[in-house]
Amino acid sequence: MTIQISIDGKQITTTAGKTLVDVAAENGIYIPTLCYVKNKTCLGTCRVCSVKVSGNVMSACTVAVSDGMKVEVDEPEVSDMRKALVECLFTEGNHNCPSCEKSGRCELQAVGYEVGMVVSRFPYRFPVRERNHTSGKIWLERDRCILCLRCVEFIHDAESGKKIFSLSKRGAKARIEIDTELVESMSAGQVKVAANLCPVGCIIEKGHGFNEPIGQRKYEKKSIRERAVAKNNNE
């Protein structure tokens, strides 16, 4: 069904039931996202896509558009909320961009630039997080994990369909675990998919590193905003 919605005052004609974040992108309006992967089940874990829908704050990746919806993205209060969420993530873990292999193709970093973060308003916590380097294929650098659960939900063993990554414990102690047996049967291609799926530098492919020179890295060639709103945003 064809419907009318408005985003930041712009009248948009679209189809009922589509995801708000996609509708916005199709119409050239960028809403930052971290856990959301287009055409996959919505996770709704990071809340970085928070916008105002008819006055209420909602995450744009979990909202299905309906007729007459009034959406505010570029609104001071909710823009600052999105920025605060990104700042939270930067203080909650240890995000040492200068020493991180993912730098330049990290979604968290790229979103940080888009929301205009230069420093966090929250105290930096410097938590102690145990790394897992036991696998021959993947480094698990939990320092950088933002618990988006992309790897948990979207990476499965090719043969058994079992999950390779899982979440253990709760709250501040929550952390990602890796199945040490299943990970060894991952193909090189699947390891690459998992590493690219991770929006931060938590899942790092072993045996590779710092391949692209500074200035030619993914989000330096084309910003995350441009990629999100591009008509053909495959790569």
Add this chain to the structure above:
Amino acid sequence: MNNLPKKECFSHDLPGTPMDSTVLAGRSEKIPVATIALCGCWGCTLSFLDMDEKLLALLEKITINRSSLTDIKRITKRCMIGFVEGGVANVDNIETLEHFRENCDILISVGACAVWGGVPAMRNDRELLDCLVEAYIDSPTAVPGAEEIIPSHEDIPQLTNKVYPCHEVVKMDYFIPGCPPDADAIFKVLDDLVNGRVVDLPASLNRYD
């Protein structure tokens, strides 16, 4: 080592040759800027110099007082802008940063170390003593059989247990992230400030690495 109390003498207390009066007069109308490198690597100061010919345009409007390059230890007159590189990792850093806050109208945190602690803050997830033992006693380059000593003297500033971002010690007014920030990012912020514009670092110049 001599541990007796001694008379302190700073370079800024020593008699110096007075500056040429015409040079001084030329500077009197300009905006005084002070710079300092705390616990960092001087990379941000090098990035400052990387402004190259843009520095010349900037120097039409600013004059540099105490700086990382002139080795004057204290600010000699009130400055409008304080450019702070590096985080806070020892008591001398705290003292210097407070001196900057008292003598500068605007303080800018420049680079990852000043903004959140940076590479030195990688020691924040362990005990200070473990770091010192690793550096001086269990170091792979320690001389075998040598007396085990962790240096300690009144002339060596005492390390803080953790490394702190500058804004957790004094109020900082602006932030330029990056390791180091690009010369263009530094120029943009300084140029905005000296021309009285609202400081704005666009996403295209914002870098965390």
